Each structure stands twice: as C-alpha cells, then as structure tokens.
Amino acid sequence: MANLRRYFFVFSILLALVSLVIIFQESSSAWKPYQLAYQAFLAQSARTPAEQAIAGKFVVGVRQDWLPPLNRADRCRSCHIGVDDPKAPAIPPIAAHPDLDQHPPRQFGCTICHGGEGYATRLPDAHQKIVPVRALEGSCAKCHQYGDLVAEAPTAGAGNKLIARYSCNGCHQFSDRGPKADSGPDLSGIGAKVSARWLAKWLLQPRDYLVQARMPDFLLTDPEILALTDFLVGKDATFRPNAAFFSDSAKGEEMLARLDDDGLDELVDQGKIIFGRLRCLTCHKLHGKGGDLAPELNRIALKSNRQWLGGWLQEPPRYDPQTIMPTFTLTRAERLAVVEYLWWESEVGDEGEVAELQGAQAKDGGAGPEKLEGRKLFVEKGCYNCHGLPGLEVKNDFAPSLADFGDKKISKIDFRKSGIPHTAQDYVAAKLQAPRLFGDNLKMPLFKLAPAEVGQIATVILGQSSKIPDALKRKNPAESLPLPLGEVGRLFAGYKCFSCHRIGANGGSLAPDLTMEGSKVKKEWLIAYLQKPSAIRPFLVERMPRFNMSPAEAELLADYIGMVLRSAKIDGTTPVMGEDPGAGRQLYFDKYQCQNCHTIGKEGGYFGPVLEAVGARLQPQWLWLRLENAHGLEPDSREPVLAISQPDRGLLLAFLQSLVGEKE
Amino acid sequence: MSRVGLTLLAVLLLLTVVAGAAAQGAGAAEVAGADQKILAFAALPEFKVPVGEIIYDRYCTFCHGDEGGGDGLNGFALTPGPADLRQVLARRSAREVADIIELGGVAVGKGQGMPSFRATIPAGKLALLQRYLREKIAAQK
Numbered sequence: 001m002a003n004l005r006r007y008f009f010v011f012s013i014l015l016a017l018v019s020l021v022i023i024f025q026e027s028s029s030a031w032k033p034y035q036l037a038y039q040a041f042l043a044q045s046a047r048t049p050a051e052q053a054i055a056g057k058f059v060v061g062v063r064q065d066w067l068p069p070l071n072r073a074d075r076c077r078s079c080h081i082g083v084d085d086p087k088a089p090a091i092p093p094i095a096a097h098p099d100l101d102q103h104p105p106r107q108f109g110c111t112i113c114h115g116g117e118g119y120a121t122r123l124p125d126a127h128q129k130i131v132p133v134r135a136l137e138g139s140c141a142k143c144h145q146y147g148d149l150v151a152e153a154p155t156a157g158a159g160n161k162l163i164a165r166y167s168c169n170g171c172h173q174f175s176d177r178g179p180k181a182d183s184g185p186d187l188s189g190i191g192a193k194v195s196a197r198w199l200a201k202w203l204l205q206p207r208d209y210l211v212q213a214r215m216p217d218f219l220l221t222d223p224e225i226l227a228l229t230d231f232l233v234g235k236d237a238t239f240r241p242n243a244a245f246f247s248d249s250a251k252g253e254e255m256l257a258r259l260d261d262d263g264l265d266e267l268v269d270q271g272k273i274i275f276g277r278l279r280c281l282t283c284h285k286l287h288g289k290g291g292d293l294a295p296e297l298n299r300i301a302l303k304s305n306r307q308w309l310g311g312w313l314q315e316p317p318r319y320d321p322q323t324i325m326p327t328f329t330l331t332r333a334e335r336l337a338v339v340e341y342l343w344w345e346s347e348v349g350d351e352g353e354v355a356e357l358q359g360a361q362a363k364d365g366g367a368g369p370e371k372l373e374g375r376k377l378f379v380e381k382g383c384y385n386c387h388g389l390p391g392l393e394v395k396n397d398f399a400p401s402l403a404d405f406g407d408k409k410i411s412k413i414d415f416r417k418s419g420i421p422h423t424a425q426d427y428v429a430a431k432l433q434a435p436r437l438f439g440d441n442l443k444m445p446l447f448k449l450a451p452a453e454v455g456q457i458a459t460v461i462l463g464q465s466s467k468i469p470d471a472l473k474r475k476n477p478a479e480s481l482p483l484p485l486g487e488v489g490r491l492f493a494g495y496k497c498f499s500c501h502r503i504g505a506n507g508g509s510l511a512p513d514l515t516m517e518g519s520k521v522k523k524e525w526l527i528a529y530l531q532k533p534s535a536i537r538p539f540l541v542e543r544m545p546r547f548n549m550s551p552a553e554a555e556l557l558a559d560y561i562g563m564v565l566r567s568a569k570i571d572g573t574t575p576v577m578g579e580d581p582g583a584g585r586q587l588y589f590d591k592y593q594c595q596n597c598h599t600i601g602k603e604g605g606y607f608g609p610v611l612e613a614v615g616a617r618l619q620p621q622w623l624w625l626r627l628e629n630a631h632g633l634e635p636d637s638r639e640p641v642l643a644i645s646q647p648d649r650g651l652l653l654a655f656l657q658s659l660v661g662e663k664e
Numbered sequence: 665m666s667r668v669g670l671t672l673l674a675v676l677l678l679l680t681v682v683a684g685a686a687a688q689g690a691g692a693a694e695v696a697g698a699d700q701k702i703l704a705f706a707a708l709p710e711f712k713v714p715v716g717e718i719i720y721d722r723y724c725t726f727c728h729g730d731e732g733g734g735d736g737l738n739g740f741a742l743t744p745g746p747a748d749l750r751q752v753l754a755r756r757s758a759r760e761v762a763d764i765i766e767l768g769g770v771a772v773g774k775g776q777g778m779p780s781f782r783a784t785i786p787a788g789k790l791a792l793l794q795r796y797l798r799e800k801i802a803a804q805k
Contacts, residue, residue, distance in 0.1 A: 099788055132705060134712050151722075154713035425705035433702045451703055455711030539726075539737060593776040596742055605741030607726045631784065638722055641783035 030122040031078035035060045038081045038094045045087070062121060067109045069472050074109035074118035076126065083110075112468075113139040115406070129410065131462055132425050134455065138406070138463025141176045144474050156463070159456035166214055166447055168402075168457075170386045170394075175403035175466040179394075184215065184386035186320045189241035191233045193308045193319075200229045207448070209303065210296060215386075216445035219436070224377055231374020239389070241311070241319050248314060249307040252336050264340065271341025274334050279533075279545040282510075283325070286345065291542055293499070293510065294325065301346035309339045322388075324499035329548040382443055399444065406465040414438065428458040480505040481515070488560045495547055503565065510542055516633065518562045519570035520622045525613075526561065530554040536617075538599070538606045570633070575624035576650045577657070584655025587648055597639070600659065608639060613661025623653055716796020719789055723781065732801035742777045753802040758794070765790060 042055035063077035080097075082088025083105055088096045097105070103113070111118040113136060120126035131139060137153035150157040163169065167183030190199075198209070203225045206213035220228070232239060259267060281290035286297050300309070311318070313335045316325040330338070378384060382399075384392040405424070413427050416438045420426045430437055432454045435444035449457070481504035484492050492498065500511035517526075531554045533544040549557075578584060588594045597607035604611075614623075625632055627649045630639040644652070727742065729735040732749030739745045753761065756772075763771040765785075769778035785793065 101788075135705075137712075151718050152715065154715055154718045155711065158713050420702070421704060423705070429705040429708060430702050437702065451708050452711040454703075455705075455708040456713075458705065459711075596777055597738065605738045607738045607741075636722075638726075640723065640779045640781050642779060643783065 029062075029078075031062070031081075032060065034079050034094050035081050037091075038088065041089055041094075065106050065109050067107075067112075069469060070109070070112065070467075072109075072111075072118055074105075074111050075121050076110040076116070076118065077105060078121050079126075080110070112142065115139075129424065131406075135425060135459040135462045138459040138461070139465075141460065141463050142406075142465050142468045143472055145176070148474070155456055155459050159458075159460035162449075162453055162457050163460060166216065167386055171382060171399040171444075173397070173401040173403050175464045180386075183394075186322055186388040187232060188239055188388065188390050189245070189319050191237050191240040192245070193304050194233060195303075195305075196229050196233050198303045199233055200225050203228060209299060212292070212296065216447040218381055218445040220381070224381075227374040228377050228383075229374075231378060234374075245311045245318050246307060248332060248335075249310055252307075252310050252332060255333065255336060256340075267337050267340045268344045269341075270334075271337035271339070271344075274330075274338055275341055277546055278328055278338075279543045282542045282545055291510075297342055297346070299347045301343050301348055306339050306343065309342070310335055313338060324496055326496040326499070326545065326547060327494045328545070329550075380443075402461055402464050403466050404464065405461050406463050407467055425458060425462055428461050429454055432457060484560060484564075487556060491553055491557055495549075500542075500544075511544065513634075514561065514565055516565060516567035516570060518565040519567045520619060521617055522619060523558050523562045525617045526558040527551070527554045530557055536609045538610060567633075570619070570621050570625060573621040573625055575620045575653055576646065577620065578647065578650030578652075578654040580651060581655045581658040584651035584653070584658075587652055588655055591648070592642060592644065592652075611656065611659060614659050615657040616660040618656075620653060620657055623656060624649065627652055714792070714796050714800075715789065716792040716794070717800070719785060719793045720796055723784070727777075731804060732797070744775070744777070746777065749797065749801050750804060753797060758798075761797070762790070762794060765793065 039055070039058045039060065042051075042058055046052040046055045062075055063081065064073050064075050065077060066073045077083055079093045082094040083097045084100055086096050088094055090096075109118060110116070114131055116130040117125050117128050120128075134155075137156035138159070140149055140153045140156060144153075163174075164180070167180045168174075169177055170180045170183040173179070194202075202209055202215075203218070203220055205217060206215040207217075231237060256264075280286075280297075283291045283293040284295065284297050285291065290296075308319075313328070313330065315327050316323045317327070378389070379392070385395060385398045388394050405428075408424065410422055410424060413422075413424065415422055415427065418430060418437050420430045431444070432447070432449055433451075435446060436442050483489065483506065497514075498507040500508050502509060502511075502513045503515050530547075531549050531551060533546055535543060594611075595604040597605040598609065598611045599605065600611050622633070627644055630637050630641050724732075725736055726738045727734075727736040727746040728749050729739070729746075734746045734748040736746060752764075756764075760772060764778065766780060766782040768780035769775055770780075781790075
C-alpha cells in the first residue's frame with residue numbers, strides 16, 4: 001500500500017512538471033518578439049502627431065482576419081504584422097507585402113493564395129503546405145478564370161498552354177476547365193490513312209516522326225506495339241472511312257495517268273501556287289516555317305498515301321468530324337496539284353527499326369507465348385481518353401482527378417520508395433519528370449518536358465482547388481452568344497471560323513475577336529475581303545486563308561456579321577468629324593507621327609495595320625472611339641494610348657475617312 | 665503492474681518511437697533511380713515568366729528588338745532609329761528611364777518616336793517593366 005502512495009506521489013510530480021513545461025511553451029508566443037519590434041519601429045519613426053497616436057494605440061496580441069465567405073480565419077498577421085504597412089522595415093517577417101491593392105489581407109487573408117495553416121500561430125505548423133513562391137500564380141485560378149490573367153500571371157499562363165498542348169485534361173480532371181474533347185485525332189478511319197510500318201514506328205517513339213509531337217511516349221514493349229498496330233491497321237482491322245471518302249480517287253488517278261513528266265512538273269508548280277494562295281502555312285508548318293495549329297507536313301509521304309490526302313482535302317470532316325481544318329472549295333485538278341506538290345516537298349526516308357519489328361512479327365507468326373489483344377491494350381493503356389474509335393467513346397476519367405490537388409493532405413500522397421522530399425511540389429515535379437517512379441504498373445506516359453516546363457505545369461497543378469465558393473469567383477465577362485444556325489451556321493461549320501476567331505465566349509484566339517465586327521467594319525469591304533483576304537497587318541505570319549468563297553456566301557456572312565455582331569457602345573457614338581482633312585493629314589504626320597507605326601502607300605512603319613484604305617474598311621464610329629482610347633474596345637491592342645484632344649480627333653478622323661485606297 | 669511488465673512496456677514504447685523516426689526517409693536534392701536525374705522542385709531552373717517580359721514583348725520588342733539592341737522589325741521606319749536600350753540603361757538614371765517610358769522621348773529632349781506609355785501601362789506594371797529591363801536587358805554584355 002505504501003508503495004502505491006509512493007508511485008502516486010512520483011507520478012503527480014511528473015505530471016505537474018510536464019504541465020508546467022507545456023504551459024510555459026504555449027504561453028511564450030512566437031509572434032510576440034516580432035510585434036514588439038514592429039511597435040518599437042512605429043514609435044521611433046513617428047513624426048506627426050497622427051503617427052504618434054497610431055504608435056501609442058498599437059496593441060500586442062494575436063491578429064486574426066475572419067473571412068466569412070470562406071468560413072475560416074487567418075492569423076498570419078500575428079507574425080507578419082507589417083504586411084499591409086508600406087512603410088514597414090524590410091525585415092521578414094514584418095516586412096510589407098508588395099502589390100496588395102487588389103487583395104488586401106484583412107479581406108482576403110493570406111492562405112487563399114499562399115496556402116499554409118491559417119489558424120496556427122507558431123512555426124512549423126503555420127507554414128505547413130505553404131505554396132512555394134515560384135508557383136504562387138497557380139493560386140490565381142481558384143477565383144479567376146485561367147484565360148483572363150495571361151498578363152498578370154504569365155507563369156500560370158505558360159503552364160496552361162502546356163496543359164492544353166499535351167491534353168492533361170484528357171485523362172485528368174481539373175477544377176477550372178472541362179475535359180479536352182479532341183486531344184488526339186479520331187482513329188475510326190486510320191486504316192486508310194497510315195501504313196502499319198509508320199504506325200509501329202510512331203508508337204515506338206512519336207518524336208522520331210514529328211519533332212513537335214504532342215503524343216507522349218507510352219513506353220510500350222515490342223509485342224504491345226505489334227498488337228496495337230495489328231488492331232488498328234492490320235488486315236483484319238475494320239477502321240476505314242466509308243466508301244464515299246474515296247469517291248473521287250478513281251477519277252483523280254485517271255487524270256494523273258494521262259500526264260507525262262512535263263505535265264507532272266507543271267502540276268507540282270501549280271500545287272505550290274495554290275498552297276501559297278490558300279495560306280496553309282497559317283496553321284501547318286513546312287520546313288520549319290508556319291503555324292502551330294496543325295501538323296507539320298515535311299514527311300507526309302512517309303506517313304500516308306495520295307488517295308487519302310485527296311479525300312481529306314475534299315472535305316476533312318468526312319474523315320474526322322472533330323477536325324478544325326476548314327473545307328476549301330477546290331476543283332479536282334487543284335486538289336491533285338496540291339497533293340503532288342506536297343509529295344514532291346516531302347522527305348522519303350528509310351526503313352529503320354520498324355522493318356525489324358515487322359520481321360519479328362513474321363517470324364513468330366504474330367504471337368509470343370501470350371497473344372496480346374490489341375483492343376484490350378487500347379483500353380488499358382488509356383488510348384481511348386484522347387482518340388475516338390467506334391464503340392469506345394472518349395471518357396476523360398482515366399487518371400486521378402487533379403481538381404483538388406492544391407488542398408490535398410501530404411499524408412494522402414503515396415511517395416512509395418522514391419526518396420524524394422515529402423512535399424506536394426516535389427511530388428508533382430517528380431511525377432512530371434518520371435511518371436513511373438512511383439511504381440511499375442503505373443500508366444502515365446512519359447512527356448519529355450524541359451525543366452522549366454515542369455515548373456510551369458506544377459504551378460498550375462499546385463493551385464487547383466474547388467473549395468472556393470462560386471460567389472467569390474470572377475466570371476468571364478464575355479457573353480456566350482448563341483451559335484449561328486441555318487445557312488450561316490453551315491458556312492461557319494464548313495469554314496471553321498471558330499478554329500481561329502472568337503465571338504463572345506466561343507472560339508479560338510489566333511485571329512481577331514469578331515464579337516463587334518459588324519459595328520467595326522464596313523459591309524462592302526467585308527464582302528470583298530472574305531472572297532480575297534488581303535494583308536491588313538503586314539508583320540503577321542498567320543493570315544486568313546483564301547477559301548474560294550462564292551460571292552453569295554460572302555454576302556450572306558457579311559449580312560450576318562453586320563446585323564448580329566454589333567456593339568451598342570459603338571453604334572451609339574456620334575463622331576464629331578472635323579472640316580479639314582488636310583489639317584488632319586498634318587496632325588497625322590507632324591504632331592502625332594502615326595507613320596512611325598502605320599503605312600500609307602509605300603511609306604511608314606509595319607507595326608500597325610496599313611491605313612491606305614482605312615476609310616473604306618472601318619466605320620467612323622469605331623475609329624472615333626479608337627482615337628479616343630486605343631485600348632477602350634480592344635484591351636490587348638499594342639497601340640499606346642495617346643492623349644488626343646477632341647478637335648484633333650475630329651481632324652484625324654476626317655483625314656482617315658478620306659483614305660479609301662484605289663477603287664478596283 | 666509487475667516490474668517485468670513495466671520494463672517490457674517501456675521497451676515496447678521505445679521501439680515504437682525509434683521505428684517511427686526511422687520511417688521518415690531522408691530528403692535528397694536529386695534523386696537517382698530513373699533514366700535521368702530527377703530534379704527536386706527547388707532545384708528546377710528559373711521557370712517564372714516575368715510580367716515585365718510580357719509587357720516588353722507586347723509594346724517594346726517591335727522597335728527596340730528582342731534583346732533591346734534597337735534592332736526591332738519596325739526600326740527602319742523611324743528617324744532617328746530606336747535606341748539601343750543596353751546603352752540607355754547604362755547611361756541614364758532609373759528616374760530618367762521611368763520618365764522616358766511614362767512621358768515619352770520628349771521628357772529627355774528627344775523626338776516623338778518614343779510615345780508616352782503612362783496611359784497604356786498601369787503604374788504597378790511600369791515598375792515590373794523596369795525591373796525586367798534592369799535584370800534582363802541591362803544584364804547582357
């Protein structure tokens with residue numbers, strides 16, 4: 001019994017000691033010395049009575065910013081006491097935070113951008129899961145649409161571009177963008193397009209064929225490649241377009257057969273001219289020159305066959321309904337010429353490893369100890385997430401969702417035996433560089449990314465979070481205008497205007513936004529332009545292709561644009577036109593020196609559009625608003641905003657409206 | 665509890681703590697075990713795209729050139745030609761450079777070739793542009 005009392009006494013003393021230690025630890029706050037230092041600074045630097053009053057009223061205590069919309073509180077300002085005082089000494093942690101006008105900490109807190117544990121008041125708890133400073137721009141996407149902040153968050157913008165290019169949202173879900181519908185070409189007709197030899201080589205290493213290939217390396221074994229090739233283009237495969245696709249080939253072959261060598265040379269020359277006139281290089285590349293929207297054409301003879309290309313050029317959506325390539329109106333002879341020209345330009349290449357693969361197949365009779373089923377592989381490897389096949393729709397749910405990666409607890413990330421530091425950013429960086437590091441049976445393919453690209457994509461992924469309530473999100477102001485239907489809709493679909501142009505919230509960004517085009521340009525000019533596009537901006541590489549539109553089609557489109565795509569602001573403007581175009585000319589050349597960037601006739605700069613026929617092209621109301629503020633209607637314009645007085649504007653407008661170019 | 669029991673309990677607790685400590689892998693700056701060395705996040709090279717670069721590419725490259733040498737595509741249209749920014753940044757003070765961007769060439773007695781960008785670039789971005797000029801353009805040799 002006495003022993004028990006002794007034990008009890010000892011344990012009680014121990015408990016008391018432990019309690020004292022804990023009480024002592026908890027009561028000495030980490031933030032106190034910082035606040036005392038800041039208070040001393042305030043007292044020292046106070047000059048005016050107002051400042052002295054502020055210094056006197058400073059209370060040392062926990063600072064808490066309660067954020068009702070997010071239902072949490074941030075106590076970061078307890079240590080970071082000088083964060084919103086621009087005059088705070090530049091000593092962390094009490095130093096001031098730059099650029100806080102848009103997001104004051106007392107309203108937004110800190111953790112919404114920086115991560116970390118807002119409720120904690122001591123290290124290391126407070127800085128758990130803090131977003132690395134370099135990746136901070138990813139957090140913008142929690143509230144802002146990712147397309148809206150290209151200039152303010154360029155690193156995230158670069159990451160988003162890469163994510164779109166490599167179609168990460170084909171397999172993974174993101175919080176701020178939908179699934180990618182058309183990551184890879186539809187394969188329903190692949191049997192008629194490529195040879196088995198090409199396909200096997202492509203599956204082995206896509207970048208051997210196309211340097212800028214978006215398809216990653218799936219690290220397939222040889223039997224897997226053979227099985228997939230057999231499945232897609234083998235003799236039993238059924239993936240061919242229907243007979244209508246080749247309806248023209250027989251006649252085309254007849255025409256070709258009738259030509260002699262000279263005739264063929266002439267055909268190639270014609271093809272070159274047509275190729276240039278259509279402006280294919282706006283989207284395609286040839287020998288390194290051209291755009292990035294479509295595949296490079298250098299080696300097309302290695303990949304495909306003439307019949308397929310002829311059928312494709314006739315009407316691309318017949319082969320791939322999702323294609324962004326417009327349908328050009330060409331005669332059979334013109335199509336043949338373009339095909340011959342491309343074949344003439346193309347490389348012809350050698351046999352290489354693929355012959356070995358084919359040889360291996362012949363030796364084994366097409367099977368190893370286990371016959372691999374191509375269709376099963378197509379599903380298992382995830383091909384169907386980017387490529388469509390009849391009976392296998394694109395699903396976009398193949399890989400773990402990334403929509404909440406920014407909020408994920410470290411304990412939920414499986415680092416296995418990789419040996420990397422246990423932080424979210426290191427996990428993402430390692431996964432992007434070596435996807436199979438975390439296990440042998442993982443399915444993510446290898447994207448050969450440059451280290452800077454890894455950082456940019458990681459920036460976006462680390463900011464993914466769906467915790468922000470919709471009420472806080474900044475909506476895209478661009479209205480979703482209804483898509484055109486009927487005849488006009490057919491023209492839009494045929495010429496694929498939305499591949500390049502934007503109207504409202506729909507469309508691409510390669511070409512000008514047409515949302516207000518009806519109020520901007522004059523209808524007569526537009527009808528002529530649609531049939532024969534000219535170079536408005538001399539320095540641009542990308543140009544509007546010449547679709548060989550009929551006058552009736554051009555007029556219908558111009559009517560639609562003129563009636564529907566209007567802006568109340570432009571229509572409601574009343575320009576005050578000056579009296580004297582000559583005085584306007586003087587202002588143009590002497591006072592404002594517009595010729596530094598714009599060309600009239602043969603002289604002037606190349607930066608801005610050519611102004612020779614601007615009076616015939618642009619509506620005076622639009623020009624008036626433009627002269628008032630170059631960025632008012634087009635915030636991304638490259639023209640500097642000049643302060644032009646109203647009378648000057650009137651005279652300049654008179655001068656510009658007098659420039660109507662040569663009548664054709 | 666008996667003495668033996670208490671001792672056993674203590675040893676068991678000790679082993680648990682030791683096992684827990686050992687389970688934390690040591691972090692390494694670079695990791696081998698794949699075809700190429702995998703870089704830790706902190707070891708990634710500079711990947712941030714400076715905001716100043718976006719602004720420079722939009723408004724300045726065309727006359728002053730990609731590297732600021734005054735050899736932009738539009739330079740031919742201007743007399744005198746656009747300035748070599750590397751020299752300007754070496755010769756002029758930060759205040760003068762800020763004035764030139766904000767008020768145009770007329771601020772330092774030059775012509776209209778360089779327009780005023782005060783109404784075009786917001787004040788906060790002007791500072792970022794200047795930082796880009798200092799760090800990227802002036803730093804070239």
